Amino acid sequence: MLTALLSPVRAPAQDSGPWQAPIVTAPEPFTLNSYDVIDAVWMIRRARFLQYWDYENRPEIVTARTVQSVPVGFDPNAYEGHQNRYDILLNGEPVDWDHLYIEFGGEMINLRLLYTYRNQKPPPDLPYRLRWP
Numbered sequence: 381m382l383t384a385l386l387s388p389v390r391a392p393a394q395d396s397g398p399w400q401a402p403i404v405t406a407p408e409p410f411t412l413n414s415y416d417v418i419d420a421v422w423m424i425r426r427a428r429f430l431q432y433w434d435y436e437n438r439p440e441i442v443t444a445r446t447v448q449s450v451p452v453g454f455d456p457n458a459y460e461g462h463q464n465r466y467d468i469l470l471n472g473e474p475v476d477w478d479h480l481y482i483e484f485g486g487e488m489i490n491l492r493l494l495y496t497y498r499n500q501k502p503p504p505d506l507p508y509r510l511r512w513p
Contacts, residue, residue, distance in 0.1 A: 406500040410477045411465035416495050417449040420468055431481045431488055433510055445471050478503065481510040
């Protein structure tokens with residue numbers, strides 16, 4: 381009986397399902413679905429301060445005075461429920477997803493990385509964490 385409980389046999393649910401989909405590229409330009417844009421707007425509002433890093437100079441603090449979502453289109457190729465696409469305006473300007481970092485889990489994490497799904501490839505040269513010597 382004990383050996384049956386410890387056997388490495390996989391459950392049938394682990395071998396099939398929507399999570400077995402191929403790895404796809406993230407949308408370009410980067411946009412969010414309706415669920416994620418609400419989460420991102422409130423996360424930025426709560427954090428209040430982000431850091432902009434151009435990968436060469438020292439990071440600069442960006443104060444989030446105004447944060448709002450704006451609809452940017454419809455993607456018929458996206459999964460159902462993810463087809464309406466949105467972007468975020470930070471202080472009246474579109475968010476620079478590749479260069480903005482937010483405090484998350486005690487580190488400064490790239491904002492785009494937080495909203496890239498498991499089945500999406502992030503940009504290959506995007507630094508995930510802000511590290512300054």
